[in-house]
Amino acid sequence: MRPLVHPSAEEMTVQGILYALSDPVRVRIFTDLMASTCAQNCTAIAKLNSTPMPKSTLSQHFKILREAGLVRSERKGVELQNTPRWDEYGKKFGPMISSIIEAYVKELTAVRRK
Amino acid sequence: MRPLVHPSAEEMTVQGILYALSDPVRVRIFTDLMASTCAQNCTAIAKLNSTPMPKSTLSQHFKILREAGLVRSERKGVELQNTPRWDEYGKKFGPMISSIIEAYVKELTAVRRK
DNA sequence: TTCTATAGTTCAAGACTTCTGAACTATGGT
């Protein structure tokens, strides 16, 4: 089985990040990870996400987040522990990612207030 | 022929913006528009873009930028004049869009220096 | 050490999107 691919900071691209975050399911996964105080496995995150989906689909979404550089996945026993790569993409892309997440969160809370 | 669709500020969504900007051709179009001092027609912008493409494809890309709310297109005689909707999306999304464009520009200049 | 269970990956085929050539609309000039 192909080992998990994590780009170095140099290999991360704006296009890859935007592509990863242009899908609502992936943004949801990513913001849920950001909101967690500790690393989360894939299925735990999937349970938070309201729309259920097959695990093959979930696996692909995590792969895209991982290979964009947004998330690091480390095997811990039988599961993967996922954490946002904060420090690394923060250094590389400045406020871009946090401003995207803020805008998404703002939009969500605006919708809920209705 | 269906008139050009421009969302109001309320109708713009983060997802729509990110989707529009997750394609390298559209980002190129959009940054070229941002860099122009006056409104530009579609084919003028297309000439700046190094990869040539059929006008039907170009038209679709402009449509996506327009319907995300990034660009306003107004008919001026036989052509369309396109301008970024700066004030409107700035108010709505704060620094998100400018931080995305900055990151793209930084990445491009880094590549050119090599 | 084998068996079983759980977590996630891979692959191929069907579903869905995007791209593009050809035909079209809209406008202005001759």
Add this chain to the structure above:
DNA sequence: ACCATAGTTCAGAAGTCTTGAACTATAGAA
């Protein structure tokens, strides 16, 4: 009225995404 230019529309081809079934990887129990 005709022609030229700028862009749109549409349907089929080309490409991407989703998903069920089969797989790998690990841990714990028998």
